[in-house]
Amino acid sequence: MKENITTFLASDALEKYMLGTCTEAEAKQTEHYIDTYPEVRDHYNSMQESLESFAQMHAMEAPADLREKVLSDIPVIKVVKKTYWMQIAVAASVIFAALSVFFFVKQNNLLQENNTISQEMRDLKLSIEQNNSQISSLQNELNMLNNPDTRKYVLNGNEKARELQTVAYINTKERLSLINVLDLPDLPEEKCYQMWANVDGEMVSLGILEINNNKLLNLPYKENALSYNITIEPKGGNKKPTEGSTVANIAF
Structure with a gap:
């Protein structure tokens, strides 16, 4: 009542x-x-x-x-x-x-x-x-950022996207992930950047990357991720990464 x-x-x-x-x-x-x-x-x-x-x-x-x-x-x-x-x-x-x-x-x-x-x-x-x-x-x-269990990972672009810079914050104990997209080189209108997690050898999409004015964004947490990868894909993203399209990656 x-x-x-x-x-x-x-x-x-x-x-x-x-x-x-x-x-x-x-x-x-x-x-x-x-x-x-x-x-x-x-x-x-x-x-x-x-x-x-x-x-x-x-x-x-x-x-x-x-x-x-x-x-x-x-x-x-x-x-x-x-x-x-x-x-x-x-x-x-x-x-x-x-x-x-x-x-x-x-x-x-x-x-x-x-x-x-x-x-x-x-x-x-x-x-x-x-x-x-x-x-x-x-x-x-x-x-989360001040938590001693949180790890910081910087993903820099290779020769295909030298200006690309993204920072990921991962806390495996709290099962939390954050990402800060600092810089993304311009792409043709029909292309986009997409982020992936290598989970036990399988590439799982974490979503399309966009500049977010230095704001932290929630990133889907993936258990047992071996690495994070960024690729260039057709606009709207792909279900599987295009071969040879990787522009940045970091192994855990």
Whole structure:
């Protein structure tokens, strides 16, 4: 049940209920949660207080000349004495209608602003989660690089690709592999660089290599790899390395 409450609070059900944009079924479900669970009720009360504070901060008084403008628009009618109270009633109705429209517009604007703020809060929460994920990923990479069991292997190109330079980081205990592509010579459009692991004499593809602005990329870890090899293959890669296409390799 605790998970249901957490899921409900993480949704926008309370916001839609406050803004009046939910369906009748959604409204009944929200009211049930508010009446049944103190956590939901406290969160709902907190949202109401926040909205009320926001409304007070942006409250605007009706224009001072609104009453005069309304009265000036009422046609002047010559009436006998007995219709005096009817004129007052009509005038009051017109003034009330005008004020109702004015405050309805202001309330609608406040609700729209509150909806915008709620969306910005959700976007900010998502951004924080993404940043935390990136920080966690970078921390894991740093831990691996600083691990004494991690080995660094530099793959330099042969005469077919002298400028090629790639660094691989392998940790056999943690079964982790990272790669940093430092430089790849240009190839014709129909060609690409592909990386392979020699596992017990069989070449297993580790994917196509591209320049990644000195960023570390995860590399598929292969148990019992005897060497890493880089070849030039047709665009899109090959299932098996082309014979005589090796431009770099390193044995473990």
